[in-house]
Amino acid sequence: MTSAFELLGAEVKWEGKVVRAGVERFRHDDGKEVMREKVWHPGAVGILAIDEQVVWLTRQPREVVDAADSLEIPAGKLDVAGESPLQTARRELAEEIAKQAESWEEILAFYTSPGFSDERVWLFLATNLSDAPDARPDEDERIEVVPWPLDQLDQAIAECEDSKSLIALLWLARRL
Amino acid sequence: MTSAFELLGAEVKWEGKVVRAGVERFRHDDGKEVMREKVWHPGAVGILAIDEQVVWLTRQPREVVDAADSLEIPAGKLDVAGESPLQTARRELAEEIAKQAESWEEILAFYTSPGFSDERVWLFLATNLSDAPDARPDEDERIEVVPWPLDQLDQAIAECEDSKSLIALLWLARRL
Numbered sequence: 482m483t484s485a486f487e488l489l490g491a492e493v494k495w496e497g498k499v500v501r502a503g504v505e506r507f508r509h510d511d512g513k514e515v516m517r518e519k520v521w522h523p524g525a526v527g528i529l530a531i532d533e534q535v536v537w538l539t540r541q542p543r544e545v546v547d548a549a550d551s552l553e554i555p556a557g558k559l560d561v562a563g564e565s566p567l568q569t570a571r572r573e574l575a576e577e578i579a580k581q582a583e584s585w586e587e588i589l590a591f592y593t594s595p596g597f598s599d600e601r602v603w604l605f606l607a608t609n610l611s612d613a614p615d616a617r618p619d620e621d622e623r624i625e626v627v628p629w630p631l632d633q634l635d636q637a638i639a640e641c642e643d644s645k646s647l648i649a650l651l652w653l654a655r656r657l
Numbered sequence: 658m659t660s661a662f663e664l665l666g667a668e669v670k671w672e673g674k675v676v677r678a679g680v681e682r683f684r685h686d687d688g689k690e691v692m693r694e695k696v697w698h699p700g701a702v703g704i705l706a707i708d709e710q711v712v713w714l715t716r717q718p719r720e721v722v723d724a725a726d727s728l729e730i731p732a733g734k735l736d737v738a739g740e741s742p743l744q745t746a747r748r749e750l751a752e753e754i755a756k757q758a759e760s761w762e763e764i765l766a767f768y769t770s771p772g773f774s775d776e777r778v779w780l781f782l783a784t785n786l787s788d789a790p791d792a793r794p795d796e797d798e799r800i801e802v803v804p805w806p807l808d809q810l811d812q813a814i815a816e817c818e819d820s821k822s823l824i825a826l827l828w829l830a831r832r833l
Contacts, residue, residue, distance in 0.1 A: 544691065
């Protein structure tokens with residue numbers, strides 16, 4: 482029952498600095514038309530940065546879900562024009578935890594909520610870490626760096642509440 | 658570095674049938690004010706429904722990410738007033754794959770993208786399955802039921818591209 486459809490039109494109802502919101506109309510190949518609410522998002526990266534002993538996590542406020550110190554993997558939006566997901570991941574690793582990695586591997590990419598948003602997140606494994614020279618953490622981001630012991634990974638999985646961190650840590654738990 | 662903040666105000670810029678989009682302003686306890694774009698969402702459930710041999714998946718079009726047949730666990734929005742996540746999960750299991758379950762266990766709950774959306778997803782494990790009486794699949798949903806062999810779980814993980822399904826299947830892979 483593979484279904485095909487075509488986009489008939491898109492209407493942006495509100496344009497923010499990060500996201501746009503509106504509706505799209507589609508026609509399925511059986512002739513039926515559907516309307517879908519849509520939030521356009523530039524996409525993001527998440528980084529699973531591990532040493533032999535720790536996975537590097539962060540704590541930061543997530544105001545829109547009323548969380549004072551959300552435990553997450555380092556991450557960031559694809560908000561620099563022309564930057565690839567891997568380039569964004571390198572930049573964010575330095576900005577968020579002041580590290581660089583010699584080895585990078587793309588783990589997978591996923592949609593956070595494909596029913597209404599096109600946000601896609603690329604997850605990378607970063608290993609062979611060292612201190613990043615000239616790392617300038619963004620003061621406004623209120624990010625605390627948390628070196629989390631790998632032998633307590635289950636506790637991190639139990640505490641994390643966002644999709645990218647859960648996927649990355651569950652993936653890591655299988656691999657270890 | 659636990660930070661506290663208070664909500665100063667919210668402004669809805671566009672109200673759809675499913676989501677609302679706009680901005681919220683917060684004041685952190687150091688006095689700094691921040692503005693966050695926000696998409697309000699009613700929340701959703703996902704169901705990991707397993708027999709001894711299969712995990713029950715679905716294929717459906719996800720128009721907003723241009724996917725003709727997205728492979729996912731059964732799921733649905735919390736769009737019935739007064740319904741608990743577990744009640745929604747029971748209803749969606751019958752609507753999407755015409756099954757009912759004797760045993761229900763909440764696995765975890767997570768935010769799909771807490772930087773800009775308050776969408777929270779509750780994941781349930783449903784076991785001791787049987788055919789649901791009077792199941793009335795929603796014709797408009799274009800959902801194909803896919804009984805996926807548990808011994809090919811890795812291939813499902815490789816194909817799934819949405820956060821709820823990846824979290825549920827990675828969780829299951831560890832448990833098996």
